[in-house]
Amino acid sequence: MRSAVREIEHCVRESSDGSFSRRALIGAGALGALASVPLAGRMFRLGDALGSPSKAQDVKILQLVLRVEYTQVAFYSQALAHGALKGELRDFARTALAHERQHLTAIRNALGAKAGAKPTFDFGARIRSPKAFMRAAIDLEDTAVAGYNGQAANLTKGTLAVAAEIVSVEARHAAWVRAIAGEVAAPDAVDQPMTAQQAASGLHALGVSS
Amino acid sequence: MSTGSFDRFLTGVDRDGALAETRARAETTTRRGLLGWTLAGAGTLVLARTADARAAGLSASDVDILNYALVLEYLQASFYTEAERSGALTGKTAEAARVVGATERAHVKAFLDLLKSQAVKRPTFDFQGTTEQQQPFLKTAVALEDLAVAAYKGQAPKLKSNAVLAAAVGIHSVEARHAAWMRALFGVTPAVNAFDKPASRSSINRVVVSTHFIVSKPHMKARKKPSFTG
Numbered sequence: 001m002r003s004a005v006r007e008i009e010h011c012v013r014e015s016s017d018g019s020f021s022r023r024a025l026i027g028a029g030a031l032g033a034l035a036s037v038p039l040a041g042r043m044f045r046l047g048d049a050l051g052s053p054s055k056a057q058d059v060k061i062l063q064l065v066l067r068v069e070y071t072q073v074a075f076y077s078q079a080l081a082h083g084a085l086k087g088e089l090r091d092f093a094r095t096a097l098a099h100e101r102q103h104l105t106a107i108r109n110a111l112g113a114k115a116g117a118k119p120t121f122d123f124g125a126r127i128r129s130p131k132a133f134m135r136a137a138i139d140l141e142d143t144a145v146a147g148y149n150g151q152a153a154n155l156t157k158g159t160l161a162v163a164a165e166i167v168s169v170e171a172r173h174a175a176w177v178r179a180i181a182g183e184v185a186a187p188d189a190v191d192q193p194m195t196a197q198q199a200a201s202g203l204h205a206l207g208v209s210s
Numbered sequence: 211m212s213t214g215s216f217d218r219f220l221t222g223v224d225r226d227g228a229l230a231e232t233r234a235r236a237e238t239t240t241r242r243g244l245l246g247w248t249l250a251g252a253g254t255l256v257l258a259r260t261a262d263a264r265a266a267g268l269s270a271s272d273v274d275i276l277n278y279a280l281v282l283e284y285l286q287a288s289f290y291t292e293a294e295r296s297g298a299l300t301g302k303t304a305e306a307a308r309v310v311g312a313t314e315r316a317h318v319k320a321f322l323d324l325l326k327s328q329a330v331k332r333p334t335f336d337f338q339g340t341t342e343q344q345q346p347f348l349k350t351a352v353a354l355e356d357l358a359v360a361a362y363k364g365q366a367p368k369l370k371s372n373a374v375l376a377a378a379v380g381i382h383s384v385e386a387r388h389a390a391w392m393r394a395l396f397g398v399t400p401a402v403n404a405f406d407k408p409a410s411r412s413s414i415n416r417v418v419v420s421t422h423f424i425v426s427k428p429h430m431k432a433r434k435k436p437s438f439t440g
Contacts, residue, residue: 044320044376044377044380046375046376096401098404100404101404102405103404106405149383152366152375152379153372153376157367157368160366160367161366161367161408164367164382164408165363165406165407166404167379167383167386168359168363168382168383168385169386169403169404171383171384171390172389172390172400172406173390173400174390175386175387175388175389175390175391176390176394176400176401179390179395179400180394184309185306185387185390185391185394186309186310186384186387188313188384189312189313189384190316190377190381191379191380191381191383191384191387193379193380
């Protein structure tokens with residue numbers, strides 16, 4: 001699962017114009033080298049280069065965001081309903097679900113009658129095994145962060161302000177579940193963005209279809 | 211310093227009271243925090259170097275916001291570096307401080323690369339003993355990271371250059387990861403609310419000034435040995 005997302009990230013790096021990431025340079029495990037790796041301004045990338053921000057473009061972007069939030073709500077609620085999560089992991093899932101429900105409501109209200117249909121989900125073992133759940137939660141939250149960040153320049157400033165209130169909460173979720181999994185909770189110095197297509201592929205890899 | 215709006219802000223950002231405690235401790239000293247000076251200085255620099263800014267392709271307002279962010283990154287980088295050097299941290303906290311510190315130093319480097327000659331100089335810091343014990347360190351780290359998240363969020367929609375916006379959003383979410391990590395280590399909920407609220411520059415400035423972590427005007431030395439105060 002993770003490898004699918006990493007593959008996407010890898011392709012992004014290969015195709016990008018001279019941009020690079022710290023992780024691409026030193027590998028995920030070599031944290032000790034972090035301090036010595038130069039982090040140049042040219043590593044900062046945006047996601048899609050769409051047209052100038054407009055209300056109509058906001059609506060298009062919010063449809064993707066809506067799919068992300070639908071997926072998160074379904075993922076956490078199905079995992080909790082299955083009952084395999086215990087202790088801190090269950091606390092995490094409950095808290096994240098409550099947040100994602102509020103995000104979903106906010107995005108759905110913003111779209112009103114234009115809101116797209118709820119996708120269908122087949123999360124498989126990701127909602128049954130705590131280990132697979134943690135891996136999928138990390139991928140899903142990272143995809144949400146990268147998806148939001150990738151649209152920053154395409155949104156009107158008002159919508160960007162709202163997206164910014166949501167994206168950092170998704171980032172907190174990602175760090176929280178990584179900490180529970182015993183992983184480095186913030187492995188990168190800069191979060192790399194995804195294009196809308198990459199984010200949609202990331203969701204698909206997690207068992208989401210239209 | 212203790213105005214109503216400040217306290218309301220502090221309640222919103224500093225849920226665990228670390229900055230409030232630090233402020234209470236710092237107010238017994240005669241030192242005066244100089245972040246206000248530093249940030250006012252950034253504005254002056256912008257005026258003096260408008261030609262430089264144009265040459266670098268950055269608007270004066272973007273340069274101003276970048277320098278504001280740079281001061282916050284200097285603050286964080288110095289905090290973690292000093293904590294690491296103090297040898298007071300152990301276990302998972304020591305490991306997290308090492309990773310987060312390296313990241314904050316990378317952020318400083320990135321902003322220096324973006325700003326070049328227009329960058330404000332590193333101020334001198336005194337972390338009021340918070341880098342010398344694990345629990346005060348964690349409490350302060352939580353407060354500083356939550357503060358950084360709110361600060362970036364407040365400025366991102368004001369940025370004009372998409373290149374600078376890319377830097378701001380890519381760093382903003384990393385600061386949120388740090389905040390959650392430090393909160394998990396401190397034993398408090400890593401994600402409190404469904405929506406993280408932004409904070410204005412004046413609110414952030416008031417909080418940082420109140421900590422008295424910034425004790426002298428910026429100087430030219432790139433590195434300074436941490437001075438322990440505890």
